[in-house]
Amino acid sequence: MADVAAGLRPREPLKPKQILRRWWTSPVSLCLRMGLRAGGWRTPLAGVLLLLGAGLPALEMVALGVLVSSLPATIHAGFSSAAGQKTIQALAFWGALMVLLQIIPRIRTAIVTAMGWRLDSALRQRTMAAVNRPWGIAHLEDPKVAALISQTGGIGVTGYTPGTALNQLINMRIGVTLSALISGALLIGYHWWAALLLVGSLYAFNGVRRGSYTRMAGAVVGQTPGVMRAEYFRNLALSPGSAKDVRLLGIGDWIIGRLRAEWQGGLAERQKAEGQAFPLTIAGSVVVTGVSGLIFGLLARDAATGAIGMGALVVYLRAASSLGALGQSGAADSIIAHGSAAVPAILELERRTAPPPGPALASLPPSAPARDIRFERVSFTYAGAATPVLKDLNLTIPTGQSMALVGLNGAGKTTLVKLLARLYDPTSGAILVDGIDLRDADPKDWQKRIAAIFQDFLKYGLPARDNIGFGGLAMAGDQAALERAAAKAGVLERIQGLPAGWDTPLSRHFTGGADLSGGEWQRIGLARALFAVEAGASVLILDEPTANLDVRAEAELYDRFLDMTKGLTTLLISHRFSTVRRADRICVLEDGAVLELGTHDELMAKGGRYAEMFTLQSQRFVDAGASA
Ligand SMILES: Nc1ncnc2c1ncn2[C@@H]1O[C@H](COP(=O)(O)OP(=O)(O)OP(=O)(O)O)[C@@H](O)[C@H]1O
Ligand SMILES: [Mg+2]
Numbered sequence: 001m002a003d004v005a006a007g008l009r010p011r012e013p014l015k016p017k018q019i020l021r022r023w024w025t026s027p028v029s030l031c032l033r034m035g036l037r038a039g040g041w042r043t044p045l046a047g048v049l050l051l052l053g054a055g056l057p058a059l060e061m062v063a064l065g066v067l068v069s070s071l072p073a074t075i076h077a078g079f080s081s082a083a084g085q086k087t088i089q090a091l092a093f094w095g096a097l098m099v100l101l102q103i104i105p106r107i108r109t110a111i112v113t114a115m116g117w118r119l120d121s122a123l124r125q126r127t128m129a130a131v132n133r134p135w136g137i138a139h140l141e142d143p144k145v146a147a148l149i150s151q152t153g154g155i156g157v158t159g160y161t162p163g164t165a166l167n168q169l170i171n172m173r174i175g176v177t178l179s180a181l182i183s184g185a186l187l188i189g190y191h192w193w194a195a196l197l198l199v200g201s202l203y204a205f206n207g208v209r210r211g212s213y214t215r216m217a218g219a220v221v222g223q224t225p226g227v228m229r230a231e232y233f234r235n236l237a238l239s240p241g242s243a244k245d246v247r248l249l250g251i252g253d254w255i256i257g258r259l260r261a262e263w264q265g266g267l268a269e270r271q272k273a274e275g276q277a278f279p280l281t282i283a284g285s286v287v288v289t290g291v292s293g294l295i296f297g298l299l300a301r302d303a304a305t306g307a308i309g310m311g312a313l314v315v316y317l318r319a320a321s322s323l324g325a326l327g328q329s330g331a332a333d334s335i336i337a338h339g340s341a342a343v344p345a346i347l348e349l350e351r352r353t354a355p356p357p358g359p360a361l362a363s364l365p366p367s368a369p370a371r372d373i374r375f376e377r378v379s380f381t382y383a384g385a386a387t388p389v390l391k392d393l394n395l396t397i398p399t400g401q402s403m404a405l406v407g408l409n410g411a412g413k414t415t416l417v418k419l420l421a422r423l424y425d426p427t428s429g430a431i432l433v434d435g436i437d438l439r440d441a442d443p444k445d446w447q448k449r450i451a452a453i454f455q456d457f458l459k460y461g462l463p464a465r466d467n468i469g470f471g472g473l474a475m476a477g478d479q480a481a482l483e484r485a486a487a488k489a490g491v492l493e494r495i496q497g498l499p500a501g502w503d504t505p506l507s508r509h510f511t512g513g514a515d516l517s518g519g520e521w522q523r524i525g526l527a528r529a530l531f532a533v534e535a536g537a538s539v540l541i542l543d544e545p546t547a548n549l550d551v552r553a554e555a556e557l558y559d560r561f562l563d564m565t566k567g568l569t570t571l572l573i574s575h576r577f578s579t580v581r582r583a584d585r586i587c588v589l590e591d592g593a594v595l596e597l598g599t600h601d602e603l604m605a606k607g608g609r610y611a612e613m614f615t616l617q618s619q620r621f622v623d624a625g626a627s628a
Helices: 002-008 016-024 027-038 042-077 082-132 143-152 162-189 192-222 224-238 240-249 252-304 310-328 330-340 342-353 413-420 443-448 464-475 479-488 492-496 518-534 551-559 600-606 609-627
Strands: 373-380 390-397 402-406 428-433 450-453 539-543 569-573 585-590 593-598
Touching: 016 027, 027 082, 027 162, 027 330, 027 342, 042 082, 042 162, 042 310, 082 143, 082 162, 082 342, 143 224, 143 342, 162 192, 162 310, 162 330, 192 252, 192 310, 192 330, 224 240, 224 252, 240 252, 252 310, 330 342, 373 413, 390 413, 390 593, 402 413, 413 539, 413 569, 443 450, 450 518, 464 479, 464 518, 479 492, 479 518, 518 539, 518 551, 585 600, 585 609, 593 600, 593 609, 600 609
Parallel strands: 402 569, 402 585, 450 539, 539 569
Antiparallel strands: 373 390, 373 428, 585 593
């Protein structure tokens, strides 16, 4: 709002260098330059067609002028006369130009449209690369980054992309301007000041209007959080995943109402900016119409008095009206302003996710972790959170053994393993692997050594082959290894029984797709982690791997647990003590630190928190058994 008002106030005049700099770094100029690069070989071709297309209308006007001025003599002397021959030649030339005038813009439009698609595709890839570049995930939880990501997909309620902006920039702004100016230059032959006056008034008018579109685009960018909320409601209403709850709770109409409110909120600021620019736009059109009227009036007078001939009148009238096209680019200007506004968002996203400059990273020994992993006085607070989740935590995770992490909801178990997987770095303290601070080690190298199934593991709507193969892309084609992992997780038969076996998409969204139950999915997730182990990972993280398994499946799995995790450094998080008790060591987390540490028997003998939780859970089963 303040920005819009500021934009309408007269500003200090800028020096030419500043104007050039401002233009060079403007979203429109960035969008144009990126588009020209993305176009590849299409760019010079579009340039040639643009120049041809721009010059042809002027040539056509002159040809028509020659044709019209030759007509009286031809009418008088007939087509076989010299004048008649001249008319026929002029007609043929004019006809050829008309055909070219039809063809060239069509080819150019097709080429420029392809350039726009290529630009959008290149920018989409840059966005994805930028978002995926950091090894951690903290940036994805930053609302500012989320807003930037949303803007890169098209600006707010308008949805215009840089590709659509590029299309309008080349075809309309550059194409129409060039052709109007070249044709308009013919008006100089009449009165140079008339040409100058018309072009000057049109440019002033365009300047005002473009400024207002830029402010409107700015207003739309400012509404991104509202648009993101609207998108959230839209997904809620449309996604199969939320359909059950939305129906049973009867909140469908409420969601649609919220969507409408957010959408209208997103439009309101833009409409305000549009309203403020309206008086200036009207004043601009009045001036342009006045100047055009004056020129047309003068032409009519000069034609009536015979000061200019019919041919010249046709040429000047058409030249003046073709200049008028400069003032009719409103829709294009709006698309250009809104579409190109996504470009700075992409650049800002790249800036935010660029790797920080620092010393070269140490490579971990190929055998790491060969020694115990140590958490030394590790504290961690999530960005924007008031209290730390982990406080000065000290913990030694023995290599080649299994350790279970237990604790109440929110104790920080998942957070601890996310730190170990280097999805975040500690706020203070250090995690040491073979004596090397994880912060100094190559994160990608470390993450390759980790096989994990998280509590909220991803269910890819892709075949089981991919769902499990993603655990170790390098050997995803190894069918025997895939089958071994699936068999260990107890899901091999289920996969083989699917309509297209390993190639059945695990989503009803796709033709021929199948869906699995919660427990079956969990086995797929587990198989993925076990496949990562097949591919060479040496640290296994299992965060609630059995939460969805029935009692028999869990028992079966854990009978094989020791076998599966033999020689691996395994961190197991579970609320099921039947699972936990099998781990070599058990760590009880409370208040962000280690409260108890030991084997099942040691901790039971101690009679502390673990013994209390274990007894409580087994008591429930005993009670349930007694009352059955
Ligand atoms: N991405 C996040 N951003 C901010 N806070 C978070 C984030 N993830 C978790 N938290 C908070 O950190 C605390 C610890 O969460 P964590 O998921 O580590 O608990 P947990 O011990 O795994 O719990 P549960 O047994 O329920 O899985 C919780 O209070 C949670 O709200
Ligand atoms: Mg958890």
